[in-house]
Amino acid sequence: MNVRKKVVLAILSSVIVTALAACGTQNKEAKNEGDTKSVEEKVIGVAPGPYGDMVTDVISPLLEEKNSGYTLTTKVFNDYVQPNKALDKGQIDGNLFQHTAYLEQFATDNDLNLTALQIVPTLGMGIYSKKIDSLEDLKDGDIISIPNDASNLARALLLLEVNQLITLKEDVNVAKATVDDIAENPKKLEFKTLEAAQLVRSQDTVTTALVPGNFSWAAKLDPADALALEDLAEDYKNVFVVTTDAADSDFAQAVKEVLESQEFKDAIAESSFKDFSKPEFWSE
Structure with a gap:
Protein backbone atom coordinates (compact mmCIF):
# COMPACT_ATOMS: atom_id res chain seq x y z
CA MET A 1 0.00 0.00 0.00
CA ASN A 2 2.81 2.38 0.81
CA VAL A 3 4.30 1.79 -2.62
CA ARG A 4 0.93 2.37 -4.25
CA LYS A 5 0.43 5.58 -2.26
CA LYS A 6 3.83 6.84 -3.31
CA VAL A 7 3.05 6.14 -6.98
CA VAL A 8 -0.33 7.87 -6.75
CA LEU A 9 1.17 10.89 -5.00
CA ALA A 10 3.90 11.09 -7.62
CA ILE A 11 1.34 11.03 -10.43
CA LEU A 12 -0.83 13.66 -8.73
CA SER A 13 2.19 15.91 -8.17
CA SER A 14 3.14 15.60 -11.82
CA VAL A 15 -0.38 16.48 -12.93
CA ILE A 16 -0.51 19.49 -10.60
CA VAL A 17 2.89 20.79 -11.74
CA THR A 18 1.91 20.35 -15.41
CA ALA A 19 -1.41 22.14 -14.84
CA LEU A 20 0.29 25.02 -13.05
CA ALA A 21 2.88 25.32 -15.81
CA ALA A 22 0.15 25.32 -18.45
CA CYS A 23 -1.77 27.94 -16.53
CA GLY A 24 1.35 30.08 -16.25
CA THR A 25 1.97 29.75 -19.97
CA GLN A 26 -1.61 30.72 -20.77
CA ASN A 27 -1.39 33.75 -18.49
CA LYS A 28 1.88 34.81 -20.11
CA GLU A 29 0.38 34.44 -23.57
CA ALA A 30 -2.70 36.36 -22.51
CA LYS A 31 -0.52 39.08 -21.05
CA ASN A 32 1.54 39.29 -24.22
CA GLU A 33 -1.61 39.43 -26.32
CA GLY A 34 -2.84 42.28 -24.17
CA ASP A 35 0.44 44.13 -24.55
CA THR A 36 0.56 43.77 -28.33
CA LYS A 37 -1.94 45.94 -30.19
CA SER A 38 -2.78 44.89 -33.72
CA VAL A 39 -1.62 47.48 -36.26
CA GLU A 40 -3.93 48.71 -39.01
CA GLU A 41 -2.46 50.30 -42.14
CA LYS A 42 -4.10 53.52 -43.32
CA VAL A 43 -3.54 55.10 -46.73
CA ILE A 44 -3.02 58.87 -46.91
CA GLY A 45 -3.35 60.77 -50.17
CA VAL A 46 -0.65 63.33 -50.94
CA ALA A 47 0.44 65.47 -53.88
CA PRO A 48 4.05 65.70 -55.07
CA GLY A 49 5.98 67.60 -52.44
CA PRO A 50 7.09 67.43 -48.81
CA TYR A 51 3.93 66.16 -47.17
CA GLY A 52 4.30 62.55 -48.25
CA ASP A 53 7.68 62.61 -46.53
CA MET A 54 6.14 64.29 -43.50
CA VAL A 55 3.58 61.46 -43.28
CA THR A 56 6.08 58.60 -43.60
CA ASP A 57 9.05 60.13 -41.78
CA VAL A 58 7.33 61.93 -38.90
CA ILE A 59 3.61 61.33 -38.41
CA SER A 60 3.51 57.56 -38.95
CA PRO A 61 6.51 56.82 -36.65
CA LEU A 62 4.92 58.91 -33.90
CA LEU A 63 1.64 57.03 -34.26
CA GLU A 64 3.55 53.77 -33.89
CA GLU A 65 5.56 55.05 -30.90
CA LYS A 66 2.30 55.93 -29.16
CA ASN A 67 1.06 52.36 -29.78
CA SER A 68 -2.00 53.86 -31.46
CA GLY A 69 -2.66 50.73 -33.49
CA TYR A 70 -2.12 52.55 -36.81
CA THR A 71 0.62 52.91 -39.37
CA LEU A 72 0.48 55.13 -42.44
CA THR A 73 1.39 54.66 -46.09
CA THR A 74 0.96 57.23 -48.85
CA LYS A 75 -0.66 57.34 -52.27
CA VAL A 76 0.61 60.12 -54.53
CA PHE A 77 -1.82 62.03 -56.76
CA ASN A 78 -0.51 64.35 -59.46
CA ASP A 79 -3.21 66.99 -59.10
CA TYR A 80 -5.24 68.79 -56.45
CA VAL A 81 -8.54 67.20 -57.47
CA GLN A 82 -8.26 63.45 -57.03
CA PRO A 83 -7.06 63.28 -53.38
CA ASN A 84 -10.34 64.73 -52.11
CA LYS A 85 -12.52 62.71 -54.46
CA ALA A 86 -10.68 59.51 -53.57
CA LEU A 87 -11.14 60.29 -49.87
CA ASP A 88 -14.85 60.92 -50.35
CA LYS A 89 -15.20 57.56 -52.15
CA GLY A 90 -13.39 55.70 -49.38
CA GLN A 91 -10.44 54.80 -51.60
CA ILE A 92 -8.03 56.36 -49.10
CA ASP A 93 -8.33 57.08 -45.36
CA GLY A 94 -7.11 60.67 -45.22
CA ASN A 95 -5.08 63.22 -47.14
CA LEU A 96 -2.43 65.84 -46.52
CA PHE A 97 -1.81 68.16 -49.47
CA GLN A 98 -4.13 71.20 -49.22
CA HIS A 99 -4.71 74.28 -47.13
CA THR A 100 -7.95 75.22 -45.39
CA ALA A 101 -9.06 77.76 -48.00
CA TYR A 102 -8.75 75.24 -50.82
CA LEU A 103 -10.43 72.49 -48.78
CA GLU A 104 -13.44 74.65 -47.97
CA GLN A 105 -13.86 75.88 -51.54
CA PHE A 106 -13.40 72.43 -53.11
CA ALA A 107 -15.75 70.73 -50.63
CA THR A 108 -18.44 73.34 -51.30
CA ASP A 109 -18.07 73.21 -55.07
CA ASN A 110 -18.14 69.39 -55.14
CA ASP A 111 -20.61 68.78 -52.28
CA LEU A 112 -18.12 66.77 -50.21
CA ASN A 113 -18.19 66.26 -46.44
CA LEU A 114 -14.55 66.57 -45.43
CA THR A 115 -13.05 67.75 -42.15
CA ALA A 116 -9.61 69.12 -41.29
CA LEU A 117 -8.13 67.54 -38.16
CA GLN A 118 -5.27 69.98 -37.62
CA ILE A 119 -2.79 72.28 -39.36
CA VAL A 120 0.77 71.12 -40.08
CA PRO A 121 3.96 73.10 -40.84
CA THR A 122 3.69 74.34 -44.43
CA LEU A 123 5.98 75.57 -47.19
CA GLY A 124 4.54 78.68 -48.82
CA MET A 125 4.24 79.74 -52.45
CA LEU A 232 1.48 82.34 -45.08
CA ALA A 233 -1.84 83.22 -43.50
CA GLU A 234 -3.34 80.51 -41.32
CA ASP A 235 -5.96 79.60 -43.94
CA TYR A 236 -3.15 78.81 -46.36
CA LYS A 237 -1.33 76.32 -44.16
CA ASN A 238 -1.88 72.67 -44.97
CA VAL A 239 -4.23 70.44 -43.03
CA PHE A 240 -4.61 66.71 -42.41
CA VAL A 241 -8.08 65.82 -43.72
CA VAL A 242 -10.53 62.94 -43.21
CA THR A 243 -14.19 62.49 -44.09
CA THR A 244 -16.56 64.21 -41.70
CA ASP A 245 -18.07 60.84 -40.76
CA ALA A 246 -14.62 59.65 -39.64
CA ALA A 247 -13.63 62.80 -37.77
CA ASP A 248 -14.48 61.28 -34.37
CA SER A 249 -13.04 57.84 -35.14
CA ASP A 250 -10.21 56.32 -33.11
CA PHE A 251 -7.91 56.76 -36.09
CA ALA A 252 -8.71 60.46 -36.54
CA GLN A 253 -8.32 61.16 -32.85
CA ALA A 254 -4.97 59.34 -32.77
CA VAL A 255 -3.71 61.48 -35.66
CA LYS A 256 -4.99 64.67 -34.05
CA GLU A 257 -3.25 63.78 -30.80
CA VAL A 258 0.05 63.32 -32.64
CA LEU A 259 -0.28 66.58 -34.59
CA GLU A 260 -0.92 68.51 -31.37
CA SER A 261 1.86 66.80 -29.40
CA GLN A 262 5.20 68.15 -28.23
CA GLU A 263 6.79 65.09 -29.83
CA PHE A 264 5.58 66.27 -33.24
CA LYS A 265 7.02 69.75 -32.68
CA ASP A 266 10.35 68.25 -31.61
CA ALA A 267 10.46 65.91 -34.61
CA ILE A 268 9.75 68.77 -37.02
CA ALA A 269 12.50 70.87 -35.42
CA GLU A 270 15.00 68.11 -36.21
CA SER A 271 13.74 67.45 -39.76
CA SER A 272 14.03 68.97 -43.22
CA PHE A 273 10.69 70.71 -42.51
CA LYS A 274 12.13 72.85 -39.73
CA ASP A 275 11.92 76.12 -41.70
CA PHE A 276 8.29 75.71 -42.79
CA SER A 277 5.65 78.14 -41.53
CA LYS A 278 4.35 76.79 -38.22
CA PRO A 279 0.71 76.62 -37.05
CA GLU A 280 -0.26 79.59 -34.90
CA PHE A 281 -1.40 77.34 -32.04
CA TRP A 282 2.21 76.20 -31.59
CA SER A 283 3.06 79.59 -30.10
CA GLU A 284 -0.08 79.96 -27.98
Whole structure:
Protein backbone atom coordinates (compact mmCIF):
# COMPACT_ATOMS: atom_id res chain seq x y z
CA MET A 1 0.00 0.00 0.00
CA ASN A 2 2.81 2.38 0.81
CA VAL A 3 4.30 1.79 -2.62
CA ARG A 4 0.93 2.37 -4.25
CA LYS A 5 0.43 5.58 -2.26
CA LYS A 6 3.83 6.84 -3.31
CA VAL A 7 3.05 6.14 -6.98
CA VAL A 8 -0.33 7.87 -6.75
CA LEU A 9 1.17 10.89 -5.00
CA ALA A 10 3.90 11.09 -7.62
CA ILE A 11 1.34 11.03 -10.43
CA LEU A 12 -0.83 13.66 -8.73
CA SER A 13 2.19 15.91 -8.17
CA SER A 14 3.14 15.60 -11.82
CA VAL A 15 -0.38 16.48 -12.93
CA ILE A 16 -0.51 19.49 -10.60
CA VAL A 17 2.89 20.79 -11.74
CA THR A 18 1.91 20.35 -15.41
CA ALA A 19 -1.41 22.14 -14.84
CA LEU A 20 0.29 25.02 -13.05
CA ALA A 21 2.88 25.32 -15.81
CA ALA A 22 0.15 25.32 -18.45
CA CYS A 23 -1.77 27.94 -16.53
CA GLY A 24 1.35 30.08 -16.25
CA THR A 25 1.97 29.75 -19.97
CA GLN A 26 -1.61 30.72 -20.77
CA ASN A 27 -1.39 33.75 -18.49
CA LYS A 28 1.88 34.81 -20.11
CA GLU A 29 0.38 34.44 -23.57
CA ALA A 30 -2.70 36.36 -22.51
CA LYS A 31 -0.52 39.08 -21.05
CA ASN A 32 1.54 39.29 -24.22
CA GLU A 33 -1.61 39.43 -26.32
CA GLY A 34 -2.84 42.28 -24.17
CA ASP A 35 0.44 44.13 -24.55
CA THR A 36 0.56 43.77 -28.33
CA LYS A 37 -1.94 45.94 -30.19
CA SER A 38 -2.78 44.89 -33.72
CA VAL A 39 -1.62 47.48 -36.26
CA GLU A 40 -3.93 48.71 -39.01
CA GLU A 41 -2.46 50.30 -42.14
CA LYS A 42 -4.10 53.52 -43.32
CA VAL A 43 -3.54 55.10 -46.73
CA ILE A 44 -3.02 58.87 -46.91
CA GLY A 45 -3.35 60.77 -50.17
CA VAL A 46 -0.65 63.33 -50.94
CA ALA A 47 0.44 65.47 -53.88
CA PRO A 48 4.05 65.70 -55.07
CA GLY A 49 5.98 67.60 -52.44
CA PRO A 50 7.09 67.43 -48.81
CA TYR A 51 3.93 66.16 -47.17
CA GLY A 52 4.30 62.55 -48.25
CA ASP A 53 7.68 62.61 -46.53
CA MET A 54 6.14 64.29 -43.50
CA VAL A 55 3.58 61.46 -43.28
CA THR A 56 6.08 58.60 -43.60
CA ASP A 57 9.05 60.13 -41.78
CA VAL A 58 7.33 61.93 -38.90
CA ILE A 59 3.61 61.33 -38.41
CA SER A 60 3.51 57.56 -38.95
CA PRO A 61 6.51 56.82 -36.65
CA LEU A 62 4.92 58.91 -33.90
CA LEU A 63 1.64 57.03 -34.26
CA GLU A 64 3.55 53.77 -33.89
CA GLU A 65 5.56 55.05 -30.90
CA LYS A 66 2.30 55.93 -29.16
CA ASN A 67 1.06 52.36 -29.78
CA SER A 68 -2.00 53.86 -31.46
CA GLY A 69 -2.66 50.73 -33.49
CA TYR A 70 -2.12 52.55 -36.81
CA THR A 71 0.62 52.91 -39.37
CA LEU A 72 0.48 55.13 -42.44
CA THR A 73 1.39 54.66 -46.09
CA THR A 74 0.96 57.23 -48.85
CA LYS A 75 -0.66 57.34 -52.27
CA VAL A 76 0.61 60.12 -54.53
CA PHE A 77 -1.82 62.03 -56.76
CA ASN A 78 -0.51 64.35 -59.46
CA ASP A 79 -3.21 66.99 -59.10
CA TYR A 80 -5.24 68.79 -56.45
CA VAL A 81 -8.54 67.20 -57.47
CA GLN A 82 -8.26 63.45 -57.03
CA PRO A 83 -7.06 63.28 -53.38
CA ASN A 84 -10.34 64.73 -52.11
CA LYS A 85 -12.52 62.71 -54.46
CA ALA A 86 -10.68 59.51 -53.57
CA LEU A 87 -11.14 60.29 -49.87
CA ASP A 88 -14.85 60.92 -50.35
CA LYS A 89 -15.20 57.56 -52.15
CA GLY A 90 -13.39 55.70 -49.38
CA GLN A 91 -10.44 54.80 -51.60
CA ILE A 92 -8.03 56.36 -49.10
CA ASP A 93 -8.33 57.08 -45.36
CA GLY A 94 -7.11 60.67 -45.22
CA ASN A 95 -5.08 63.22 -47.14
CA LEU A 96 -2.43 65.84 -46.52
CA PHE A 97 -1.81 68.16 -49.47
CA GLN A 98 -4.13 71.20 -49.22
CA HIS A 99 -4.71 74.28 -47.13
CA THR A 100 -7.95 75.22 -45.39
CA ALA A 101 -9.06 77.76 -48.00
CA TYR A 102 -8.75 75.24 -50.82
CA LEU A 103 -10.43 72.49 -48.78
CA GLU A 104 -13.44 74.65 -47.97
CA GLN A 105 -13.86 75.88 -51.54
CA PHE A 106 -13.40 72.43 -53.11
CA ALA A 107 -15.75 70.73 -50.63
CA THR A 108 -18.44 73.34 -51.30
CA ASP A 109 -18.07 73.21 -55.07
CA ASN A 110 -18.14 69.39 -55.14
CA ASP A 111 -20.61 68.78 -52.28
CA LEU A 112 -18.12 66.77 -50.21
CA ASN A 113 -18.19 66.26 -46.44
CA LEU A 114 -14.55 66.57 -45.43
CA THR A 115 -13.05 67.75 -42.15
CA ALA A 116 -9.61 69.12 -41.29
CA LEU A 117 -8.13 67.54 -38.16
CA GLN A 118 -5.27 69.98 -37.62
CA ILE A 119 -2.79 72.28 -39.36
CA VAL A 120 0.77 71.12 -40.08
CA PRO A 121 3.96 73.10 -40.84
CA THR A 122 3.69 74.34 -44.43
CA LEU A 123 5.98 75.57 -47.19
CA GLY A 124 4.54 78.68 -48.82
CA MET A 125 4.24 79.74 -52.45
CA GLY A 126 7.28 81.28 -54.09
CA ILE A 127 8.04 83.34 -57.18
CA TYR A 128 10.69 81.49 -59.20
CA SER A 129 12.46 82.31 -62.44
CA LYS A 130 15.12 80.94 -64.77
CA LYS A 131 15.36 84.25 -66.62
CA ILE A 132 15.70 87.04 -64.07
CA ASP A 133 17.44 87.43 -60.72
CA SER A 134 15.12 90.00 -59.16
CA LEU A 135 11.54 91.19 -59.48
CA GLU A 136 13.02 94.58 -60.36
CA ASP A 137 14.19 92.98 -63.62
CA LEU A 138 10.62 92.39 -64.82
CA LYS A 139 9.87 94.27 -68.02
CA ASP A 140 6.65 95.56 -69.48
CA GLY A 141 4.59 92.77 -70.99
CA ASP A 142 6.50 89.92 -69.30
CA ILE A 143 4.51 86.72 -68.84
CA ILE A 144 3.89 85.28 -65.37
CA SER A 145 2.38 81.84 -64.80
CA ILE A 146 0.01 81.44 -61.87
CA PRO A 147 -2.19 78.60 -60.49
CA ASN A 148 -5.63 78.21 -62.05
CA ASP A 149 -7.50 76.82 -59.01
CA ALA A 150 -9.49 79.46 -57.17
CA SER A 151 -7.78 79.62 -53.77
CA ASN A 152 -4.20 79.32 -55.05
CA LEU A 153 -4.94 81.89 -57.75
CA ALA A 154 -6.06 84.31 -55.04
CA ARG A 155 -2.87 83.61 -53.08
CA ALA A 156 -0.77 84.25 -56.16
CA LEU A 157 -2.44 87.60 -56.79
CA LEU A 158 -1.95 88.61 -53.17
CA LEU A 159 1.72 87.67 -53.38
CA LEU A 160 2.06 89.83 -56.49
CA GLU A 161 0.28 92.69 -54.75
CA VAL A 162 2.48 92.43 -51.66
CA ASN A 163 5.47 92.75 -53.97
CA GLN A 164 3.91 95.85 -55.58
CA LEU A 165 3.56 94.33 -59.04
CA ILE A 166 -0.24 94.73 -59.16
CA THR A 167 -3.02 96.34 -57.15
CA LEU A 168 -6.33 94.59 -56.51
CA LYS A 169 -9.69 96.36 -56.44
CA GLU A 170 -10.51 97.82 -53.04
CA ASP A 171 -13.81 95.98 -52.63
CA VAL A 172 -12.57 92.57 -53.76
CA ASN A 173 -12.89 89.47 -51.58
CA VAL A 174 -9.19 88.62 -51.47
CA ALA A 175 -9.94 84.94 -50.85
CA LYS A 176 -11.73 84.76 -54.20
CA ALA A 177 -9.73 87.21 -56.27
CA THR A 178 -9.19 86.54 -59.99
CA VAL A 179 -7.26 88.35 -62.69
CA ASP A 180 -10.46 90.30 -63.39
CA ASP A 181 -10.03 91.89 -59.95
CA ILE A 182 -6.73 93.53 -60.84
CA ALA A 183 -7.17 97.29 -60.66
CA GLU A 184 -3.63 98.33 -61.56
CA ASN A 185 -0.97 96.51 -63.54
CA PRO A 186 1.69 99.16 -64.23
CA LYS A 187 4.05 96.80 -66.09
CA LYS A 188 1.18 95.39 -68.15
CA LEU A 189 2.20 91.90 -67.09
CA GLU A 190 0.50 89.01 -68.85
CA PHE A 191 -0.86 86.16 -66.73
CA LYS A 192 -0.93 82.56 -67.83
CA THR A 193 -3.11 80.35 -65.61
CA LEU A 194 -2.04 76.72 -65.36
CA GLU A 195 -2.65 73.67 -63.21
CA ALA A 196 -0.33 73.80 -60.22
CA ALA A 197 1.55 70.71 -61.40
CA GLN A 198 2.58 72.53 -64.60
CA LEU A 199 3.96 75.69 -63.03
CA VAL A 200 7.53 74.52 -62.44
CA ARG A 201 7.87 73.35 -66.04
CA SER A 202 6.40 76.63 -67.28
CA GLN A 203 9.56 78.47 -66.18
CA ASP A 204 11.03 77.55 -69.57
CA THR A 205 8.43 79.63 -71.41
CA VAL A 206 7.51 82.43 -68.97
CA THR A 207 9.50 85.08 -67.13
CA THR A 208 8.44 84.01 -63.67
CA ALA A 209 6.21 81.31 -62.16
CA LEU A 210 4.34 81.40 -58.87
CA VAL A 211 4.70 77.87 -57.52
CA PRO A 212 2.92 76.42 -54.44
CA GLY A 213 5.22 74.81 -51.89
CA ASN A 214 4.19 71.24 -52.73
CA PHE A 215 5.43 71.49 -56.27
CA SER A 216 8.49 73.63 -55.65
CA TRP A 217 9.66 71.03 -53.13
CA ALA A 218 9.01 68.14 -55.50
CA ALA A 219 11.02 69.92 -58.20
CA LYS A 220 13.84 70.55 -55.71
CA LEU A 221 13.53 74.31 -56.05
CA ASP A 222 15.42 75.96 -53.20
CA PRO A 223 13.23 78.49 -51.33
CA ALA A 224 16.38 80.55 -50.89
CA ASP A 225 16.43 81.04 -54.68
CA ALA A 226 12.89 82.40 -54.83
CA LEU A 227 12.51 86.01 -55.95
CA ALA A 228 9.88 86.32 -53.20
CA LEU A 229 8.24 83.97 -50.72
CA GLU A 230 4.73 84.03 -49.32
CA ASP A 231 4.12 84.99 -45.72
CA LEU A 232 1.48 82.34 -45.08
CA ALA A 233 -1.84 83.22 -43.50
CA GLU A 234 -3.34 80.51 -41.32
CA ASP A 235 -5.96 79.60 -43.94
CA TYR A 236 -3.15 78.81 -46.36
CA LYS A 237 -1.33 76.32 -44.16
CA ASN A 238 -1.88 72.67 -44.97
CA VAL A 239 -4.23 70.44 -43.03
CA PHE A 240 -4.61 66.71 -42.41
CA VAL A 241 -8.08 65.82 -43.72
CA VAL A 242 -10.53 62.94 -43.21
CA THR A 243 -14.19 62.49 -44.09
CA THR A 244 -16.56 64.21 -41.70
CA ASP A 245 -18.07 60.84 -40.76
CA ALA A 246 -14.62 59.65 -39.64
CA ALA A 247 -13.63 62.80 -37.77
CA ASP A 248 -14.48 61.28 -34.37
CA SER A 249 -13.04 57.84 -35.14
CA ASP A 250 -10.21 56.32 -33.11
CA PHE A 251 -7.91 56.76 -36.09
CA ALA A 252 -8.71 60.46 -36.54
CA GLN A 253 -8.32 61.16 -32.85
CA ALA A 254 -4.97 59.34 -32.77
CA VAL A 255 -3.71 61.48 -35.66
CA LYS A 256 -4.99 64.67 -34.05
CA GLU A 257 -3.25 63.78 -30.80
CA VAL A 258 0.05 63.32 -32.64
CA LEU A 259 -0.28 66.58 -34.59
CA GLU A 260 -0.92 68.51 -31.37
CA SER A 261 1.86 66.80 -29.40
CA GLN A 262 5.20 68.15 -28.23
CA GLU A 263 6.79 65.09 -29.83
CA PHE A 264 5.58 66.27 -33.24
CA LYS A 265 7.02 69.75 -32.68
CA ASP A 266 10.35 68.25 -31.61
CA ALA A 267 10.46 65.91 -34.61
CA ILE A 268 9.75 68.77 -37.02
CA ALA A 269 12.50 70.87 -35.42
CA GLU A 270 15.00 68.11 -36.21
CA SER A 271 13.74 67.45 -39.76
CA SER A 272 14.03 68.97 -43.22
CA PHE A 273 10.69 70.71 -42.51
CA LYS A 274 12.13 72.85 -39.73
CA ASP A 275 11.92 76.12 -41.70
CA PHE A 276 8.29 75.71 -42.79
CA SER A 277 5.65 78.14 -41.53
CA LYS A 278 4.35 76.79 -38.22
CA PRO A 279 0.71 76.62 -37.05
CA GLU A 280 -0.26 79.59 -34.90
CA PHE A 281 -1.40 77.34 -32.04
CA TRP A 282 2.21 76.20 -31.59
CA SER A 283 3.06 79.59 -30.10
CA GLU A 284 -0.08 79.96 -27.98
